[in-house]
Amino acid sequence: MRQAWDGPLEQIDEHRWRIPQSYDPGMRVPGLIFASEKLLKDIVRDQSLQQVANVAHLPGIVNASLAMPDIHWGYGFPIGGVAAMDPETGVISPGGVGYDINCLSGDSRVLHRFGYHRRIDDIVRNKRSDPVRCYDLKTYQQAVAPVWIVMHRRPSTPVLRMATTSGRSVVATTEHPFLTPHGMAALGALRAGDTVAVDPFEGVPYEAPPRTPLITAKQVRRFLRDRGKLGGNTVGQVIRWLRWKHLVPLRRDSNALPMLTKILGFVMGDGALHFVNGNGKGVVWFYGKAEDLETIRQDLAPWFRCSRTYSRARSHRIATDYGDFSFDTVEHSCKIGSTALATLLALLGCPIGNKARQAYGVPTWLQEAPRWQQRLFLAAYFGAELQSPRAYRERNKNFPCPLLTVQKHESVAANGRMFLTQMAELVKGFGVETLGIDEHWE
Numbered sequence: 001m002r003q004a005w006d007g008p009l010e011q012i013d014e015h016r017w018r019i020p021q022s023y024d025p026g027m028r029v030p031g032l033i034f035a036s037e038k039l040l041k042d043i044v045r046d047q048s049l050q051q052v053a054n055v056a057h058l059p060g061i062v063n064a065s066l067a068m069p070d071i072h073w074g075y076g077f078p079i080g081g082v083a084a085m086d087p088e089t090g091v092i093s094p095g096g097v098g099y100d101i102n103c104l105s106g107d108s109r110v111l112h113r114f115g116y117h118r119r120i121d122d123i124v125r126n127k128r129s130d131p132v133r134c135y136d137l138k139t140y141q142q143a144v145a146p147v148w149i150v151m152h153r154r155p156s157t158p159v160l161r162m163a164t165t166s167g168r169s170v171v172a173t174t175e176h177p178f179l180t181p182h183g184m185a186a187l188g189a190l191r192a193g194d195t196v197a198v199d200p201f202e203g204v205p206y207e208a209p210p211r212t213p214l215i216t217a218k219q220v221r222r223f224l225r226d227r228g229k230l231g232g233n234t235v236g237q238v239i240r241w242l243r244w245k246h247l248v249p250l251r252r253d254s255n256a257l258p259m260l261t262k263i264l265g266f267v268m269g270d271g272a273l274h275f276v277n278g279n280g281k282g283v284v285w286f287y288g289k290a291e292d293l294e295t296i297r298q299d300l301a302p303w304f305r306c307s308r309t310y311s312r313a314r315s316h317r318i319a320t321d322y323g324d325f326s327f328d329t330v331e332h333s334c335k336i337g338s339t340a341l342a343t344l345l346a347l348l349g350c351p352i353g354n355k356a357r358q359a360y361g362v363p364t365w366l367q368e369a370p371r372w373q374q375r376l377f378l379a380a381y382f383g384a385e386l387q388s389p390r391a392y393r394e395r396n397k398n399f400p401c402p403l404l405t406v407q408k409h410e411s412v413a414a415n416g417r418m419f420l421t422q423m424a425e426l427v428k429g430f431g432v433e434t435l436g437i438d439e440h441w442e
Contacts (some may be wrong), residue, residue: 004298006048009033009040019053019065039069045301048078055083060090073145099104103155105171108381109203113144113220114224114258115379116372124152133199137179160187166198206429207370208253214365215250215347216242223343227280238340247344252369258376259299261366264348265377266296269384273342273350277298282342283335288384294397297334304341308371309334356407359415362422374426401435413439 009017019031031052041415048071056065062084077096106121111133131144155173163169174188180199217239224235242248272285286296290309294365297306317326349363387403408416417437424434
């Protein structure tokens with residue numbers, strides 16, 4: 001996701017906010033945003049307000065750079081941005097008046113940020129506005145963008161099919177742009193043998209999850225009461241908060257379940273879930289790269305507030321079959337102190353406490369889930385636990401098979417084998433074959 005806005009905002013009244021002209025010396029007028037406080041919380045999640053400030057730099061702009069309540073990231077201007085220009089000294093900006101409409105055929109596949117793909121006509125037919133996967137053309141980093149407006153129209157220009165040597169093809173109008181090593185180029189300007197960018201990730205087909213419930217308020221109440229140590233009206237407060245955030249009842253098609261599935265995979269790998277002995281409060285810890293922790297923070301922001309990232313230097317020494325290895329690292333971590341989140345993860349199948357000393361498996365509901373939801377769990381878990389791809393040190397021609405390791409106390413060693421067997425069944429559904437399970441005792 002794009003970086004959130006962190007510039008100044010001055011509240012004028014209940015529905016107007018100002019970006020002061022002093023924010024940037026080049027601004028000719030202030031920015032003026034029309035939005036409620038509730039809408040503003042979503043608006044500041046991307047850099048559309050920076051675009052409001054950018055528009056304020058244009059020659060001849062009159063009074064203010066305006067932003068309507070539907071403002072979101074656009075091209076030059078934010079979508080929902082408005083500016084009046086002096087007829088003598090002003091300019092006409094393509095970002096304000098629009099660009100040519102470029103079209104893809106309805107059977108073109110579009111990648112969703114959750115890793116599944118859908119045909120464009122399916123998205124239009126079902127009136128979906130889910131964010132789709134895209135790239136920032138300045139940094140070539142992954143980003144997401146919501147489907148805001150869709151138009152179904154007959155093409156007014158020739159339609160071509162572009163086929164690539166990788167076997168992929170797409171049908172589009174001649175003016176539709178494609179990314180090349182020399183920048184964006186219209187399809188009609190491309191020639192056989194030209195190079196175009198192709199996303200290496202194809203995703204999995206979309207399957208609509210059933211509306212059946214996974215977690216109910218009754219299950220939350222029973223779980224918390226069985227744990228005890230929660231004083232006063234804590235159980236009722238947790239349930240009211242979960243209802244307010246539309247997290248109970250949590251159904252298989254709930255908007256929050258994909259994000260919770262990713263978090264479940266990460267915590268079962270490089271995380272920890274526990275309830276404080278003294279008061280029973282739930283705490284979820286995340287360990288990993290600083291940029292991954294920032295992604296987690298942004299993913300959970302609509303529902304939960306994460307702490308800052310903590311960092312500390314660590315020295316390690318590991319004994320292996322190939323000798324002892326010592327190395328220094330910087331450990332990054334953050335936490336969410338939320339009984340509500342801890343309860344949801346526990347009910348979804350996340351182990352509580354020391355994972356090496358207890359038995360658990362791949363949650364049953366996940367084994368029955370659509371493939372794209374399984375992929376979210378596997379991607380998060382493998383990102384935390386699967387050995388990174390690397391070449392052999394000698395005769396550097398091939399890569400060894402990725403290795404997944406689970407550490408278990410001898411009292412639950414059989415459960416470790418069962419868990420890996422279940423993981424092997426999951427990846428088999430994606431066409432991935434595993435080579436078996438070995439045990440090493442220390």
